[in-house]
Amino acid sequence: MTKIVLKATNIRRYFKNQKSKTEFHAVDGISFSVHAGEIASFVGPNGAGKTTLLKSISNYLLPNSGQVEVTGINLLKHPRQARRQLGVVFGGDRGFYASARDNLEFFARLLAVKEKNVKANVQEALETVNLADVAAKNTGSFSKGMLQRLHIARGLINKPKILMLDELTAGLDVESVITIRKLVKRLAKEGRGIILTSHNMNDIETLADKIYLIGSGRIHYEGSLAGVKTFAHVDENASLTDAYLAVADQLKRRQV
Numbered sequence: 001m002t003k004i005v006l007k008a009t010n011i012r013r014y015f016k017n018q019k020s021k022t023e024f025h026a027v028d029g030i031s032f033s034v035h036a037g038e039i040a041s042f043v044g045p046n047g048a049g050k051t052t053l054l055k056s057i058s059n060y061l062l063p064n065s066g067q068v069e070v071t072g073i074n075l076l077k078h079p080r081q082a083r084r085q086l087g088v089v090f091g092g093d094r095g096f097y098a099s100a101r102d103n104l105e106f107f108a109r110l111l112a113v114k115e116k117n118v119k120a121n122v123q124e125a126l127e128t129v130n131l132a133d134v135a136a137k138n139t140g141s142f143s144k145g146m147l148q149r150l151h152i153a154r155g156l157i158n159k160p161k162i163l164m165l166d167e168l169t170a171g172l173d174v175e176s177v178i179t180i181r182k183l184v185k186r187l188a189k190e191g192r193g194i195i196l197t198s199h200n201m202n203d204i205e206t207l208a209d210k211i212y213l214i215g216s217g218r219i220h221y222e223g224s225l226a227g228v229k230t231f232a233h234v235d236e237n238a239s240l241t242d243a244y245l246a247v248a249d250q251l252k253r254r255q256v
Contacts, residue, residue, distance in 0.1 A: 002035040005085075005161045005193035006057070011066035013056045013217075026052040027063070028217035034162060034193040039184065041196040041208035045248055049217040050197040051090075054164050058088045071161050084112065087155030087163040096139040100131055100150055103139060108157045125153040129183060145176025152183065162193040169200055181206055205240040213247060220247075 013027040027049045034040045042050045055061040057068045059079050068075040068082075075082040096103045104122040113121055126132040129149040134142075139150065148168065155163055165184065169177045177200075184207055188194050198204055204211060211228050213221040221231045229236055232246035 002037055004033050005036050005071055006195070007033040007069045008057050009067045009069075011053065011056055011063045011068070013052055013061060013063045025217050027056055029066075030214075030217070030219055031066075032212060032219065032222065034195060036161070036191050036193055037188055038209045039188050039194045039196055039207050040210045040212065041198065041204045042212045042214050043197075043201075043204055043244060044214035048214045050214060051166055052217075053214070054088070054166055054195065054197065058086055058164055059083055060088070080112065084158055085161045087158065087160035089151045089155040089164065089168070090166045096142075096147065096150060098138060099136050100126065100139055100142075100153075101135040103150070104153055104157055107154050111158045113158050121157045121159065125156040128156060128187075129153045130179075143176070145172050145179065148172060148176065148180060149183070152180070156187075160192065162195070163187060164195045166197050168196065168198060169203055170198075177203075201239070201241040201244055211240075213244075 009031050011027055011030045012025065014023045014025045016023050030049075030053060032040070042053065044050055052061065056063040056066075057075070059075055059082070062076070070082040070085045073082040073085065101122060104125060105118055108118045108121055109115070123132065123135075126135050129152050131146065131149055131153060134146070139147065142150065152165070155165075168184070169180055172180070181203065184194060184196070196203070196207060205225060208225070210222065211225060212219050213228065213231070221228065223231075225240060226236065228240065229238055229243045232243040234243050234246050
């Protein structure tokens with residue numbers, strides 16, 4: 001059994017409505033673990049809690065209760081130490097200015113990478129995502145696919161043990177999608193644990209070792225692709241899209 005690189009236990013994150021004095025539980029008691037080299041994917045409709053979960057287990061949001069361990073380090077008690085083992089990629093086409101190299105050096109220092117390692121880490125990250133040849137170019141000239149790869153490079157500059165990827169291929173052309181999927185597979189083979197969310201079922205079907213179906217802030221199924229099809233009561237030859245559609249309405253109803 002490979003080493004557990006992230007363990008989340010009973011994570012809860014709710015938001016209070018000051019007018020109605022009610023609480024909305026975006027994440028409601030989720031527990032799971034990710035092993036080195038494993039790609040775990042969270043699948044669910046909009047509002048299911050996927051992005052809130054990622055933010056709650058990466059210190060972008062504080063969970064109201066629960067515990068997160070990153071390579072055995074308690075994230076809530078020792079956030080700086082634990083964050084050194086995390087790479088978080090929310091993606092999109094914003095957040096970069098000036099050259100690719102300048103951006104990554106800035107973020108490396110922001111993530112407390114030792115100064116003596118900054119340039120080497122940045123160069124390695126650029127080479128990993130195949131952007132080393134355009135490192136000096138202004139990111140304003142980059143395509144969406146290049147920007148997404150630069151986001152991944154940003155997630156790699158501290159050499160994390162676990163990488164979180166939110167909607168990795170949204171809005172990208174087919175060639176960019178294929179390139180990024182190959183990159184994610186390679187990163188997992190190198191021993192990183194990866195958490196992936198995507199509305200693109202082909203991403204999940206191509207990449208995920210374990211799938212979590214999430215709705216109303218809760219996990220309703222966890223297991224393999226074949227197990228999802230059994231859970232959804234569809235033929236074993238059906239696609240993940242078919243399986244997901246079979247349970248999507250049920251998951252949506254549980255959010256009401």
